[in-house]
Amino acid sequence: MSNQTSTQNEPITRLKDGLLQIAIWKNESEKGRPFYSTSAVQRSYKDDNGNYHETTSLSGSQLLQASRLYALAYDQVRELEEADYQASKQ
Incomplete structure (x- = not known):
């Protein structure tokens, strides 16, 4: 359900469900x-x-589909944050 990309200025993941999609972007704070x-x-x-x-x-019929994509994006972001945290501890 996702496509990983690594190109600069591209989202790291796009989650898709039918005609709907949501993109996840990795950013860096001023403190890195x-x-x-x-x-x-x-x-x-x-x-x-x-x-x-x-x-x-x-x-109206796509609202539940969109809600599902937001929930999947939330789970994906939490996993990415956890991986970043674990990598920073090493």
Whole structure:
């Protein structure tokens, strides 16, 4: 359900469920400590010309799906924070 990337200025993970996705970004504080942020859940759609776009507008039936993605993102961020903490102790 996630795709790992390591490119600069790219999210480290994208969690997807159907047309919806959320991205997790790794940042660094002024003191050099890592922290994580997420994008809002986005929905992909195709316009009448066949071009793909993204929006944060969701239908009522997609709200539970978005809630699930936020919960998964929360769990992922907690795991990343724990891994960072363990690595800093070594």
